[in-house]
Amino acid sequence: MSAGFGQLKALIIKEFKEAFRDKRALMVAFSMSLLAPVMIMVMSKTMIKEMVDKPTVYAEISGGEFAPKLMKEFRDENIVPLSEASENDQRIWQKRGIKITIPDTYGSDMVEGRVINITLSADYSDKPSLSPVRRIKDVVRDHARAIGYKRIIMRGIDVRIMKPLNIVEQDRSQPSSNAMMISIMLGLYLLMGAFMSGLSIAIDSSAGERERNVLEMLLCQPVSTLKIVLAKLTCSASISVLSIVLMLTVTSVSIGFVDLTKIGATFNIDAFTFSALLILLVPICILAAALQLFFSFQAKSFKEAQSTVTMLIMLPAFIPIALTFIDDRPAWLDWAPVAGQSIIMEDLFKGLPVNWAALAVTSLVTIVMSAALVLTLAKKLKSEKVVMALS
Known part of the structure; x- marks a missing residue:
């Protein structure tokens, strides 16, 4: 048992060393974490100016x-x-x-x-x-x-x-709900950050290692393919989680420079919101890494892997936008991966209580899907066709 854990630990350390050795890949991984909060701040200031100023x-x-x-x-x-x-x-x-x-x-x-x-x-x-x-x-x-x-x-x-009839409107929304545009942008950026941040790391550790013949040498060692996949998944998902933490931290600082009181709104990322968002997004980071590794290993070359895996970024961008056009959402969307997290994030930004049961179910479903992808990929790596990129 200890020998098996030692092998996994050595593989994880090896993946992290290679990831942090590639400075350009790290810049790509963390660029969105730094740019997204700045974009939110600038766009919010511009929108508030158009709404309030004349x-x-x-x-x-x-x-x-x-x-x-x-x-x-x-x-x-x-x-x-x-x-x-x-x-x-x-x-x-x-x-x-x-x-x-x-x-x-x-x-x-x-x-x-x-x-x-x-x-x-x-x-x-x-x-x-x-x-x-x-x-x-x-x-x-x-x-x-x-x-x-x-x-x-x-x-x-x-x-x-x-005017024989008059409507007396009673707005029951929280002040934080008035900042929904910021919430929508931040939610979308967080989901895309979970998919984008570990993208270059996942491609390089799969299709990249195969082209450099590192994967072939690694598979020749007395190490199970499952441990190899888990090490690569851990590295890629950890980079994504670090990126999300950085994005939330920078956003909590940058949003302070936006005067939301002009539109009667409040928005801040306190410790509870920070923790809840992190709990929501960690399974998404794991799923994103699993999907990226799975499709990268299916590609015949590094270039093909980049083209194929980059299309996965459309997934977190499409689902939240599609949800805004659905008035009566089916119940199964509450536990579906990405969709469930998007709905809970929307409630969280509105200041509504977190549905912990829905959060637990959607996180469990996401983890189960990730585990299925990992096990399938570990089995496929035993095939010479996948390892050698044979058609």
Whole structure:
């Protein structure tokens, strides 16, 4: 028993030495852990700025002199004529080409109660123009509603007749739920990090060792194939876990630079959240390493292994996004690998209690799948076809 454990220990040490010897592979493994939190911080700051702040919108306004009150509404919402922009801003906003045309019959049509057509011309396929166009439309819509209410009042009609029903909304969500965009991004990055971080290590220790003839020499030793696979799995999965720990640590620091109070939200990774996320993601790291090793050994070359295994990254990206489009989720999704972890992470970020039973079941199913892959791969490594990459 001790001899068997000693062999496994020696194999694990050998795998870690080779992994840490390849600095480029380690840089790839930990790059996402450092870049993802920075991306979350930058994107969150940008989104909050767009939601809360009202940057100046410049538009070519013709006929503004015919509608002074509407022009005042535009200025109150920081929408001003393009002629008042600086030289640099004029160059930017001229490319967007947002134009507002107010007819010269505005005054007479208003007095006679006719419908006034205000033309808004813009490129609706241009993403930077969407927010300014929405703000302009909101101003015109609110101004028109105010005029309509005044006309009703002048005719002695109570404006409440226009709104016979009123919905009183009671938002029961936690403050942390308002930061769902950060939660979605972080959850997606964590799942992808679990699959990506050990990717280069897994490919190099399988297809790479086979091309360098290291695997053949290793199999000639009096060591079981199961121990060889377990050593490679331990190394690759450990690198992924280290990457996840680093990502969570950096995120907990970087998120402090985002002022979420502007949108009435709170988000932090405390010790409980950190531990719960780690418990959720460790089985995913093991499954990812098992899948990567399995498909790498099936490939005929190192290059083919890179192409095949890289496609596995689509798995953690596709499943969480697909879950957002399912309104009535089937019960089996709660314990399915990746899907179950995604659902529990969503509840965790919302501040809801953790469903420990679902967590235990989905973790167990994930570990069982990983064990099945390891046993199958250990059996396949006894075949000369797999070891020599024979067709």
